[in-house]
Amino acid sequence: MPYRGVGNFVGRQQELQKLHEELQNCANVAVSAVAGMGGVGKTELAIRYARQHEADYPGGICWLNARDSNLAAEIVLFVQSKMSLEVPQKLGERPLNLKEQVEWCWQQWQPTKGVVLVVLDDVTDLRSCREVLPTANRFRVLMTTRLRRLDTNFVELPLHVLSPEAALELLTALVGEKRVVGAHSCAPLLCEWLGYLPLGLELVGRYLAQDPDLSLAQMLEQLQEQRLQDEAIDFDEQQLQNTFSTAQRGVRAAFELSWQELEPVTQRVAQYLSLFAPTVFLWEWIESETELLNCKKSEINAAKKQLHKRHLIEPVEEREEGYKIHPLIREFLQAKLVASEQADEFRQAFAASGVEFAKKIPPSPTSEFIESVKEAIPHLEEVAQNLTDALQDDDLVWPFVGLGRFYEGQGLYALAEPWFQQCLELSKRLLGQEHPDVATSLNNLAGLYESQGRFAEAEPLYLQALEL
The missing domain is CATH 3.40.50.300 (P-loop containing nucleotide triphosphate hydrolases)
Structure with a gap:
């Protein structure tokens, strides 16, 4: 052997x-x-x-x-x-x-x-x-x-990724128990960021072992900043040949082998999928994007089969037609999207879809409505957190308004408040202090406070909104 x-x-x-x-x-x-x-x-x-x-x-x-x-x-x-x-x-x-x-x-x-x-x-x-x-x-x-x-x-x-417990056990074996125990809260987060992938854990563990002064918290911060280009998981073939590691390539190169086997249509679909939040998405959402992806519905479904066959998407057992993408594969596909000529088009289209969805969320959603849209909420949050630069000015507030309504309508005021606050801050910063959407944002936040009986906080916001 x-x-x-x-x-x-x-x-x-x-x-x-x-x-x-x-x-x-x-x-x-x-x-x-x-x-x-x-x-x-x-x-x-x-x-x-x-x-x-x-x-x-x-x-x-x-x-x-x-x-x-x-x-x-x-x-x-x-x-x-x-x-x-x-x-x-x-x-x-x-x-x-x-x-x-x-x-x-x-x-x-x-x-x-x-x-x-x-x-x-x-x-x-x-x-x-x-x-x-x-x-x-x-x-x-x-x-x-x-x-x-x-x-x-x-x-x-x-063969699936390791369990969180096994991943932590592997990391401990690679860097030493003392180092992991000393970073007891960070070690599980590092394993989670790597998606419990054995190759990622082995490469990061090897990198940490070579630098005893590098903490696990610093390693995680470094990975979050550099992503898959970080040298800790982007070992080249020559570097790995100088070790006894079975791995012949870094994480990015390992994924590249599968990427090169994909048809052009499948590559476009995969790039678009990278825009979804790292949670369950429904394939019917992708099937409706034939014009954007410049292909037929049958070609999109053929792309699904190709991605599934190569383990680039994973079906979710508890949700029919539901799929997930491994976090490191998502990172890889996002890098492919950034390098694509269609990056701006895809980002704007995805953000616009989020706006259309947000506009359908009523101020007082029923329990049936909440149940029907709950799977789409993390992806609307993705738009609000990472794609506001792809939104038109007239649409800027809508992802935040929709999220605020979704949580406020359930009495989850603590979850709704940050979205209404971000909406106000962002509209002031990007649209100007006197823009009508600033008044709307002030009114929404004031209404949330009023619903909780926080009248002293609501009143000045209502007054500011009236002035505008």
């Missing part, structure tokens, strides 16, 4: 057990595929499994890199170099093609008895390996892939 495997391996015991059961519980050739997003630890799981169960494969373990390689040629080379066998080029006078040479390799495998584990790491196209898979029942095939549902005949083991 080309990798030693990491020393700190946590949170995957159930997956290892399940994988072993599937590979052993089959009379024919067993093919199991470990599938997951880039950086989730598929290769590491395969390494750990192969090393842990080496004794269960007395026929040997064959590790092959399936990405950007000629698998048939790799297999022939493996047999020639590891078994010292001369692979025949002819059968009598008839030349053997590469596929026939591979079949000969499997038939002549040394030793001649015992179960064999064949690992195909990072499969990107099933066609490249279908014809070279062994057929004898002594072989067990383990694939790692970023593609969901590689084949219905394969047993798929989906």
